[in-house]
Amino acid sequence: MFLTRVDTADAVDVIAKDKLLGDIPAIASGHWYAETDKTVTMAATNPTPLSIPTIVSDVLPKVVKALEGSK
Secondary structure (H helix, E strand, O other): OEEEEOOOHHHHHHHHHOOOHHHOHHHHOOOEEEEOOHHHHHHHHOOOOOOHHHHHHHHHHHHHHHHHOOO
């Protein structure tokens, strides 16, 4: 599993098509997730009681899809 943050949705395709990054096993197998929303990323990386609802509703479903390999 590979989690990261990118500035734009286009960067997700760039990562997937990059020869070097695309060879990372998690990326090659579709077990990765790149968040494009900086606010959501900050909520997940600096959790507080106020950010937990955002993590549960916005981040966890995407992480589950990445774990399942359904990028």
